[in-house]
Amino acid sequence: MDHDDRSARGIVRDVSDVDRDPGLNPPSEPGAADVPGQVPAVSLGQGHSSVPVVANHDVVDDEIDDPVFVTEKLSVSYGGAPAVLDVSLRVPQKQITAFIGPSGCGKSTIIRCFNRMNDLIPMAHVEGMVRYHGVDLYGGDIDSVQVRKRIGMVFQKPNPFPKSIYDNIAFGPKVLGMKGSMEQIVEQALRRASLWDDVKDRLDDNAFGMSGGQQQRLCIARALATNPDVLLMDEPCSALDPISTGRIEDLMHELKETVSIVIVTHNMQQAARVSDRTAFFIVDMGSSEEARIGRLVEYGPTDRIFTNPHDIRTEEYVSGKFG
Ligand SMILES: Nc1ncnc2c1ncn2[C@@H]1O[C@H](COP(=O)(O)OP(=O)(O)O)[C@@H](O)[C@H]1O
Numbered sequence: 001m002d003h004d005d006r007s008a009r010g011i012v013r014d015v016s017d018v019d020r021d022p023g024l025n026p027p028s029e030p031g032a033a034d035v036p037g038q039v040p041a042v043s044l045g046q047g048h049s050s051v052p053v054v055a056n057h058d059v060v061d062d063e064i065d066d067p068v069f070v071t072e073k074l075s076v077s078y079g080g081a082p083a084v085l086d087v088s089l090r091v092p093q094k095q096i097t098a099f100i101g102p103s104g105c106g107k108s109t110i111i112r113c114f115n116r117m118n119d120l121i122p123m124a125h126v127e128g129m130v131r132y133h134g135v136d137l138y139g140g141d142i143d144s145v146q147v148r149k150r151i152g153m154v155f156q157k158p159n160p161f162p163k164s165i166y167d168n169i170a171f172g173p174k175v176l177g178m179k180g181s182m183e184q185i186v187e188q189a190l191r192r193a194s195l196w197d198d199v200k201d202r203l204d205d206n207a208f209g210m211s212g213g214q215q216q217r218l219c220i221a222r223a224l225a226t227n228p229d230v231l232l233m234d235e236p237c238s239a240l241d242p243i244s245t246g247r248i249e250d251l252m253h254e255l256k257e258t259v260s261i262v263i264v265t266h267n268m269q270q271a272a273r274v275s276d277r278t279a280f281f282i283v284d285m286g287s288s289e290e291a292r293i294g295r296l297v298e299y300g301p302t303d304r305i306f307t308n309p310h311d312i313r314t315e316e317y318v319s320g321k322f323g
């Protein structure tokens, strides 16, 4: 492996750790997946070289060197029914990538593939390839605890734990046995989420007393506390007012200096404002209602997708003609 092994180091489990796999235990509550259990001893497995990725679908964005994620013909079905088919794309590092498209086109399904959240849905079946810094994320020797430490996730509805502000942030670092002063870890995560000044005098208060926007920034801080390399955000602002939304968008701009961000948004203006690249998905209407299948239509630099889309369906969507 070349450069990419630094970021991917640790997600490949030593074969001897397979039996004590703490990562396969689903989190006890939604959104707890980024607050994993104990850390197994890890080492780089064999056979995880960065295989050159062959573009096998015309929407692959080949302009991106050194992607954080590469998907190849990624398909997900639920209970045997295909939900989204043949998604091939490259997600750049230290940029913001937006997934847009009408409800049900598979945006959440695809973003969940990036930290193996679909593992927690028994009906879900994932096919195709997802590489994270060149490593097959679905390889048999991947430690999903480490995956979710490095690839944090924030959901539509803020979901703080019913604990103090401090304990919300400290929980993940504690179970991971992160070294250093916990006070500093908590302060740094809250500062990175632009929340420190709001809460520094009430760290012991219950997180449920915060406003919705603050709770969402707390969830971002909680994800940042384990020092992730990627932040996945599934409609992170759709439960928030415009001012709180603006603060999260400002925060995303700051965070992309240090983390790669993928955001699902149903709000096209938001995608246009915050993202560097946009992927547009549709629901392909089959012959029957049951045959609705999500597909990636077009992917590229956000300004081009919005001003000069190559596909008529993208043009119709971004100009508000459907969706
Ligand atoms: N947990 C699930 N179980 C069964 N079907 C699901 C599940 N999650 C999503 N789906 C189905 O997969 C398709 C894509 O859904 P989703 O990824 O949520 O789309 P989007 O986020 O774009 O609205 C839909 O048809 C949806 O009903």
Ligand SMILES: [Mg+2]
Pocket (backbone or CB within 6 Å): 107, 108, 109, 264
């Ligand atoms: Mg969704």
